[in-house]
Amino acid sequence: MRTIIGYLLTFFTLSCFYILILKIEEEWNNVKPVSAVLEEKIQINDIHLQQNSYIYDRNNELISEHVNEQKRKYIPLKEIPDIAKQIFIVTEDSRFYEHSGFDIAGVTRAAIVNAKSGLLEQGGSTITQQLARNLFLNHEKTWNRKLSELLYAYQLEKKLTKDEILELYLNAIYFQHGVYGIETAAQYYFSRPLKQLSIGELAFICAIPNNPSLYDPLTHFTETKKRQERILQILFDKGMINKETFHAARSQPISLRLQKPVDRFPDYVTYVYDELKQLIALKEGISGEQLDKRASEVLQSGVRIYTSLDPNIQQTAINAIQTYLPYKNVQGAAVVIDHTADEIIALTGGKHYKKFDFHRAFQAYRQPGSAIKPLLVYGPYIDRFRATPYSLVSAGAFCKNGYCPKNYSNRTYGMVTLETALQYSYNTPAVRLLNKIGIEQAFAYLQKFAFSGLTTKDYALPAAIGGFTKGMTPLELTNAYTTFAHDGIFQKAYAIRKVTDLQGNVLYERPQHAKKIWSKKTNDTMRQMLAEVVKEGTAKKAYFPSPYIGGKTGTTNDYKDLWFIGLTNHYTAGVWVGQDKPANMEAISKQTPHLHIWKTIMQRAAP
Incomplete structure (x- = not known):
């Protein structure tokens, strides 16, 4: 058993x-091997540092610099002076090209050097560890953060070459005052590119990252200068510079010349930001928060935005608004479009405009008054009924379903020509014509323009003389008038010509979407009638000798809005005058500031 x-x-x-x-x-x-676990847990994808973006005018001159939270102008390693590379290697990580991301011997050596000098001359972290900290971690002094730093450094060494790590490091390090990267530091503190700095100036800015708050040149200049001299001494001791260079660099006076980011023409630039979102939305089919996030990513990646801005005409428009609107609380906006190229060349947001304030040219929806008549009434009527400028219409009293509009000063005029009715902006003929066309049929024309505020509530007879629920922006109305320069074809105008990355690859371009509004014959008739408005009608104060000039005024009830939209052979321009909180401006209207502003701008723009 x-x-x-x-x-x-x-x-x-x-x-x-x-x-x-x-x-x-x-x-x-x-x-799994340790390396496989690290690959899985610590993934390092493509590394992209935030970079500044740039906006240019039509002459490729810089007009605005978009600065992110991290001001940075990226510079390739090959363009960084060798002495600058050597400074960071000898002071931060002398065995950089030998270790694999962390250096026990370097930590020991740094501790001994710092103990002897009584100063923090050398850091214990390698350049790779510092890069890992700047890219992926924070600056907390904890064991967890230090361990993570070591692991990330190990992964960086596996993924990148030493030169790639050094390039990233020199573009990532912090130089105080929101300045990141050595090229940005050179331009910020000395207003010159890195390659133009002397050895003394190079050593001076290279002193900052070791302790940016302690070695802040603006608040602790003396401390920064002392560290610069210690750096120069190290270079001399190691034979990297000779005695003559050492003494010359150490004795050179350091004169700071701070550079402010370029930021001109805030009215125009504010709109460019909005239009950038439009282009992104069109190409990528996104909106809302997703669009806002994407636009921020694009600007942080570093792009060049090339625009159609004409700085001379822009400045003329700004000055004209200031000159002719000295009245308290009265505002104005002007838009100028080069309709030969469908480009917005000038755009003002209001008097004393500040960047990103409420922009009256593209954000203010106002009643258009009689400025809508050519688009909603006369153009469609002539197109549908083959009318001529000399076709007759009654300017007498009109009433329908309790709606009884009046002409200016309550006068009636009997039978008049279409040309006369438009020339003097009679109201009852416009309402009569809209009634004859049919509201649905007339609005079918208006829908082809880029009026974003149109609603079905607008489909009524008062629209003939500018009665809308929300209204139009000066930019929308001015753009619509470019149809009269295009033989009856509407094309949305853009401020941006193209957006590229910093290497020149095109990311976004303006689309081309032409829409036929009416026939060329109708358009020719309208041009003739609009010319009479300026020659002898309500806009004759805007007249100046020109091969062609035409347009239409608009005034809303109680003189709350004053408009003039007009064109020459080359440009279409629109001017709006009013108060942000609509109020009566009858006294001001007698001075016709909208016509004087328009004339001043267009005479400056004339070839």
């Missing part, structure tokens, strides 16, 4: 041992 039990126990023990061996083998096969 004992023998049988012994055999059974032996068999059971061997079976268990065999199963254990199988399980161990299975687990062993599932064990």
Whole structure:
């Protein structure tokens, strides 16, 4: 019996041992190397540092610099002076090209050097560790952060070459005052590119990152200068510079010349930001928060935005608004479009405009008054009924379903030509014509323009003389008038010509979507009638000698809005005058500031 039990126990023990061996083998096969675990847990994808973006005018002159939270102008390693590279290697990580991301010997050496000098001359972290901290971590002094720093540094060394790490490092390090990267520091503190700095100036800015708050040149100049001299001493001791260079660099006076970011023409630039979102939305089919996030990513990636801005005409428009609107609380906006190229060349947001304030040219929706008549009434009527400027219409009293509009000063005029009715902006003929066209049919024309505020509530007879629920922006109305320069074809105008990355690759371009509004014959008739408005009608104060000039005024009830939209052979311009909180401006209207502003701008723009 004992023998049988012994055999059974032996068999059971061997079976268990065999199963254990199988399980161990299975687990062993599932064990991942440390490197594989790091690859899985610490993933380093493509590294992109935030960079400044730039906006240019039509002459490719810089007009605005978009600065992110991190001001940075990226510079390739090959363009960084060798002495600058050597400074950071000898002061931060002398065994940079030898270690694999962390350096025990370097930590020990740094501790000894710092102990002897009584100063923090050398850091314990390698350049790779510092880069890892700047890219992926924070600056907390904890063991967890330090361990993470080591692991990230190890992964960086596996993914990148030493030169790639050094390039990223020199573009990532912090130089105080929101300045990141050595090229940005050179331009910020000395208003010159890095390659133009002397050895003394290079050593001076290279002193800052070791402790940016302590070595802040603006608040602790003396401390920064002392560290610069210690750096120069190290370079001399190591034979990297000769005695003559050492003494010259150390004795050179350091004169800071701070550079402010370029930021001109805030009215125009504010709109460019909005239009950038439009282009992104069109190309990528996104909106809302997703669009805002994407636009921020694009600007942080570093792009060049090339625009159509004409700085001379822009400044003329700004000055004209200021000159002719000295009245308190009265505002104005002007838009100028080069309709030969469908480009917005000037755009003002209001008097004394500040960047990103409420922009009256593209954000203010106002009642258009009689400025809508050519688009909603006369153009469609002539197109549908093949009318001429000399076709007749009654300017007498009109009433329908309780709606009884009046002409200016409540006068009636009997039968008049279409040309006369438009020339003097009679109201009852316009309402009569809209009634004859049919509201649906007339609005079918208006829908082709880019009026974003149109609603079905606007489909009523008062629209003939500018009665809308929300209204139009000066930019929308001015753009619509470019149709009269295009033989009846509407094309949305853009401020942006193209957006490229910093290497010149095109990311976004303005689309071309032409829409036929009416026939060329209708358009020719309208041009003739609009010319009479300026020559002898309500806009004659805007007249100046020109091969062609035409347009239409608009005044809303109680003189709350004053408009003039007009064109020459080359440009279409629109001017709006009013108060942000609509109020009566009858006294001001007699001075016709909208016409004087328009004339001043267009005379400056004339070839």
